[in-house]
Amino acid sequence: MSETSLRPRLAGRREWTAVAVLCLPLLVVSMDVSVLFFAVPHIAESLAPTATQLLWMFDVYGFVLAGLLLTMGGVADRIGRRRLLLLGAVAFGVASALAAYAPSAGWLIAARALLGIGGATLMPSTLAIVRNLFADDGERAKAVGVWSAVMAGGVGIGPVISGVLLEHFWWGSVFLINVPVMLALLVVAPFLLPESRSVTSRVDLPSSVLSLLAILPVIHVLKSLAADGWSVSLLPYAVVGAGASVAFVRRQSRISSPMVDPRLFAVRGFGGSVVVQVIGMFGVMGNAILVTQYLQSVLGYSPLASALWSLLPSVAVGAAAPTAAVLSLRIGRPVVMASGFVLAAAGFAAMRLAEADSTIWVTLACASFVAIGLVSVATLVTEYAIGVAPADRAGSVSALVETAGELGGALGMAVLGSILGAVYAARLDALLPAGLPQQMHEAAAQTLGEAVVVAGQLGGARGEAVLEAARTAYVDGMHVSDLAAAAVLLVGAVVALVALPRHRSAEQRAAEEPALSGR
Template sequence: MTVSTPTALPTSGPPIASARRRWAALVVLMLPVLLVSVDNTALSFAVPSLARDLQPSATQLLWLVDAYPLVLAALLVPMGSVGDRVGRRRLLLVGATGFALVSAAAAFAPSAGWLVAARASLGFFGAMLMPATLSLLRNIFTDAQERRKAIAVWAAGFSGGAALGPIVGGWLLEHYEWGSIFLMAVPVLVPLLLLGPVLLPESRDPDPGPVDPAAIVLAVLALGGLVFAVKAAGAGDGLLVVLVAAGVGVAAGVTFVRRMLTRPQPMLDVRLFRNRVFSGALATNLVAVFAFVGFIFFLSQHLQLVAGHSPMVAGWLMVPGLFTTIVFGLLAVRLVGPLTPAQVVVLGLLLNAAGYAVVALLGSEGTLLALLGGFVILSAGVGMAETISNDLALSAVPPEKAGAASAVSEMAYEVGAVLGVAVLGTLLNVAYRTGVDVPSGLPDDQAALAGETLAGAVEVAQSWPGAVGEALLASAASAFDHGVLLTAGVGAVLTAVMALVARRALRD
C-alpha cells in the first residue's frame, strides 16, 4: 500500500513545534487513557460486590463487564470518522463531558439492568475519547522515533491505569459502596476539560468521509450479534437462538464491508486492511488484550472469592503483574533495533501463551503461585505486543487517515476486551455450572443462585453455617478453578497460534 507524505494536519489551536508543548499535550491526553484502564480493572474487582448487591444472573454478570467495551468497540470507527470531520479535540471534550455525567449517574444504578444500560452509555461517550487521543498523538508527534516513545508512554498509561485500578478499586470498595468506582471518573476528567482547549491543537481530515448512520447500525449489529451468540451458547439458550444471533452478526458484517467498498467516501476505508502490516498489527493487538482481560476476569474472582482476600489485598497481589506491562511496554521500544518490530511482537505473544500454559499445567486446585506467576509472564508479553503493534498500525497508513486508523486500532483493543470476557468468561461459566455440586435441601432460589455463579455460591454458603455451607464452598471453588484450567488451556493455544500468524504477517 502506498503511504502518502506527511501533511500539516492541525488546522487551529496552539503550535506543536515546541517539544515542551508536545509532551505537555501528551500528559493531558493520558488522563482519559488512565481513566478507561483504571475503570476496567477496578470494575473487575467490583464484580463480587455488584453480584452480592444486584444479584445478576451469570449472563447479566458478563454483560455488566461487556456492555461498555461492546458499544465502545462498535462506535469507535464512526466516532473516529466524526472526529475527522468536526475536529478531534472537540470530540474529545464532548466525550469527556458526557462520560463524567453518565459515570455519576451509574454510581446510583438501582438494578443490574440499569447498570448495564449505564455501562452502554459510557461506551457511547468513551468511543469519543479513545480514537481522539491516539489520532491527536499521531499528528502532534510527527518524528517517528519521538512518536514511538509517545505511543510507548500512551500504552504504559493503559498498563499503569490497570495497575492502579485494583489498588484504587480495592481501597474504594473497602471504604465505600461499589458506586464509588464510577464516581472517580469525575475528578479525573475535570483537568482534561480545563487544560485540553489550551494545550491540544485541533486537527481534522481535510477531506473526511461522511458520517453514515446505516453503517453505524450495521457495525453495532455485527459485533453485538456475534457476542450475543457466544453468551447465548454459554447460557444454554438453544441452538436456534445462537444460530440466529450469529447469522445476524455475520450478515451485518458482510453488508457493512460491501457498503464501505461501494461508497465514494466510505466512513471506514476497508481497503486499509489490504495492508498486511496494518491488519497483522490489529490482530496482534486484539489477541493480546483478549488474553489480558480474560485472565484478569477469573484472577480477580479467584483472589477474592476462592482465596478469601479482601479487595485491597487482592489488588496488591495483582500489582506485580500489572506493573510488568509498564516495564516491558517501555522495554519494547529499546528492543526495536536489536530485534525487528515483528520479532518483538512475536516474542510478546509467546510470553502470553507461556503465561496461560503455566496456569493450565501448574494451576491445579487454584495454586496461587501458579496463577500470579502466570499473570506476570502474560503481562510482560502484553506490554511488548501492544506497544509495538499500535505503532505499526499507525505508521502503516497515511497521516491524514490517522483518525480512522487510530479508531480501528482502538476497536481491536476493545473487541479483544469484549471477546476476552465473552469467550473465556462463557467457558468459565459453563465449566462452573456443570462442575458445581449444590447440596440438597437448599431452597430453590438459593440453589439456583449457587449454581449460577461463584459469587452466588459464596453468598448462599455464608447463610448456611456448618457442613452444608462448607460443602457448597468447597464444590464451588473446585468447579471454578477447574474452569480456570480449561480457559487457560484455550488461551495458551490461541495466543500461540497468533504468534505464528504475526510472524508471517509482520515479517516485512
C-alpha cells in the same frame, strides 16, 4: 539532500507533556469498565435495581463504547480530533455527574450509556492525536507504549480506586472522581494539543448504523456465551450481527469516504496487525476472568484484596511497554511481538502449577509473564497500525484497532469462560459427595459461586466437601482453559512472524501514502 534533512523532526517537551495530558482521560475511560465491581452492593441498597437492571448497569457502558468506536473515529477525522476530544470530555464529565447523583436504576443505566458515548469519543481521539504529535517512528512507538500501558492499567486500577473510595464516601464517588479530570482536560487541551482533521473524510450514516448492528449483537452473543453458554435465543443476534458485518464490508468498498478503508488491508502487515490485536486482547481478558475468580473463590481473598494483589504485575508492565518499543527498533516489531506471545503463552502454561492450596505468589508470577508479554504485543501492534495509516485517517484507524481489541476481549471471555464452565461441570459431577439433594447438585454445577452458596447452606463436613470439590473442579477447568489460551497465543506468535514485515522502509511508506490518502 542530506540524511539529516530526511530525518523526521524530533519531539520536545511540549509533545511529551501532551501525551501525559492525553493519558488522563484515557485512564478514567478504561477505569470505568471495571469501577462498578465493588459498588454494586451499595447501589443495590440505594436504588433497589432488578436483576436485569443490574446487568445493564454493568454492560451498557461497554456495549455503547464498542459499538460507537468506529463511528466516532470517523467523526474525529472529519471535525477534528481535538474538537471531538473536548466534546467527549464535556459528555463524559456531565454523564459522570448524572451517574453519581442518579435517583433511580433507570437513570443510572442512561448515565452509563452516555458515559459510553463520551468514552467512544475520547479513546480514538487520544490515540489519533498521539499519532500526529510524533513524526519519528521510535518516539511514536514509545508514546504509544505509554498509551497502551495506561489503557491496560486503567482496567486493573478501577476496582482498587472503587474500593478505596467506598471505604470513605458514598457509591456516587466512583463516578464523581471523573469530573475534575475532565475539567482539567478542558482547561489544558486547547493550549497544548494541536488540532488535526481530514479535508476529505465524510461521516457515512448508513455505515455507522451497520457498524452498530454488526458489533453490538456480536458482543452480546460473546458475553452471553461466557456467562450462560449457548442458547437458541442467541441465534437472532448472531444472524443480525453476521448479516450487518457482510453489508458493512461491502459498503466500505463502494463509497468514496469509507469508515474503514479497505485499501489499508492491501498494505502488507495491516490485516495481520488487526488479527494480532484480536489475539492479544483475547489473552488479556481471558486471563483476567480466570485469575480474578481463582483469587477470590479458590484462594479466598476479598474483592479488594484481589484487586490490590492484581496490581503487582502492573509494576513489570510499566517497564515492558517502553522496553518493547526500544527492542523493536533493533530487531523488528514482529520478532518482539512473537516473543511477547511466547512469553505470555508460557505464563498461561505455568498456571498449571497453581492449585487449590497454592500460595498467591505462584499466580502472580505467572500473571506477570502473561501481562508483560501481552502488553508488549499491544504496544507494538497499536503503533504499527496507526503508523501505517495516513495522518488524515488516524481517527478511523485508531477506532478500528480499539474495536478489534474489544472484540478480542469479548471472544477471550466467551471461549475461555465456556471451556472453564464445561470442564468445571464435568469434573464436579464426579467429585461431589454422594446423597446431595438434586437441586443443590444442579446449583453447585452451574458456577463456583453457586457452589460456595450451596456449601454455606449445608454447613459442616458436607459443606466443606462440596466446597473442596468445587475448588478442585474450578482449578481443573482453569488449567484446561490456560492451555487453550497458550495455544491461541502461540498461533498469534506465528501470525506476527509470518504476516507482519520486519521493517517498513521509508521508500515503502512513501509509496503507500499516496495510494491511501486519495481515493
